[in-house]
Amino acid sequence: MLAPTPSADTIGWHLRHHHQVMVSRATINRVLGRAGAVTPEPSKRPKSSYIRFEAEQPNECWQSDFTHYRLTRPDGTSGADTEIITWLDDCSRYALSVTVHWRVTGPIVLARFRETVAAHGIPASTLTDNGMVFTTRFSGGKGGRNHLEHALRELNITQKNGKPNHPQTQGKVERFQQTMKKWLHAQPAQPTTITELQTLLDAFVAEYNQRRPHRSLPHQATPATIYTTRPKATPSTDRSTDWRASHFPDCGPHTVPSGKENWWWREGRARSRRSFARRRLGWWSRAAAELPMSRVKSGSVRPLWAIG
Known part of the structure; x- marks a missing residue:
């Protein structure tokens, strides 16, 4: 069975472990390029930019x-x-x-x-x-x-x-x-x-x-x-x-516990309610919706969208 042309790193590994020959990666790449065994690729995003x-x-x-x-x-x-x-x-x-x-x-x-x-x-x-x-x-x-x-x-x-x-x-x-x-x-x-x-x-x-x-x-x-x-x-x-x-x-992935995920869900629901108020209940509802949620929950302010 055939396989694609191995990379310079793979060839270097086999030379080092099976033939006790040390060849640099750049040298192997030059040989592969001259033989037409590799296809030049456009510059990729540097690996250092990824976590x-x-x-x-x-x-x-x-x-x-x-x-x-x-x-x-x-x-x-x-x-x-x-x-x-x-x-x-x-x-x-x-x-x-x-x-x-x-x-x-x-x-x-x-x-x-x-x-x-x-x-x-x-x-x-x-x-x-x-x-x-x-x-x-x-x-x-x-x-x-x-x-x-x-x-x-x-x-x-x-x-x-x-x-x-x-x-x-x-x-x-x-x-x-x-x-x-x-x-x-x-x-x-x-x-x-x-x-x-x-x-x-x-x-x-x-x-x-x-x-x-x-x-x-x-x-x-x-x-x-x-x-x-x-x-x-x-x-x-x-x-x-x-x-x-x-x-x-x-x-890479960062784990987020369900408590935080539920917080995002609740916050999304609150934002949806504020958005609905801005669209349907006019300027006063828009202004009230922008008030801090802590004041609304405490009862000091009761916007129109929270009534009924």
Whole structure:
């Protein structure tokens, strides 16, 4: 099986560990450029402008997401679409589970999660986006929690969700999926069935976990080395607070407890009432609505929108 051209860091790691040859990254990049093995990319935003976060122990946080990949018909044309769901350990980047399905649904997410827990233990927390297969708490409906959310609470697992339209919060699993799809596209024989695609995914996971050095890990170790040699985190028994991951622009997630979240909800309701007053009850209501809420609550001022 073929793989995309490895990066200069990866080539340098293999030269250093398998051939005892030290070559600088700049030299490797020059050689790759002359050979036409790399495609120049425009300048990217400097990594120093991002605030990174990383779990300290394996199983401290599992990230999950799913992506799409199309099968290929026997005549070489594009075939049916499939969806690949991944569970990735945040600390070690170890790919815990990568499976392909015709469509990722809530029951499939729950089944894959339970299989992963049976194989690798119970994580302390999970981090996903706000897709309906992961959470329904913030969808605005009255359906309550889905099956995955109930399972997480039963196991005392803290559930974290990134802010919508900000995939950087789940950046590790997003980057893993990018690497995975690039590897799949590089294969000379593209999968024509979902079984063939799963076989390719299993081969990629073995390569990624066991043999491919990871630039973000200490000494560019493999994910399996970090995951298997460090002590594992376990869930907390304290369920007095429920957490949701929030973030500041271009930063990693910062946990916000439910009490603060409820404060924002109450404040939003108060602002909505003031906005309604400004639109419907005229200048006096607008002026009254701008008064401090403490004076309104104390009874010293009673704006029109608070009457009745």
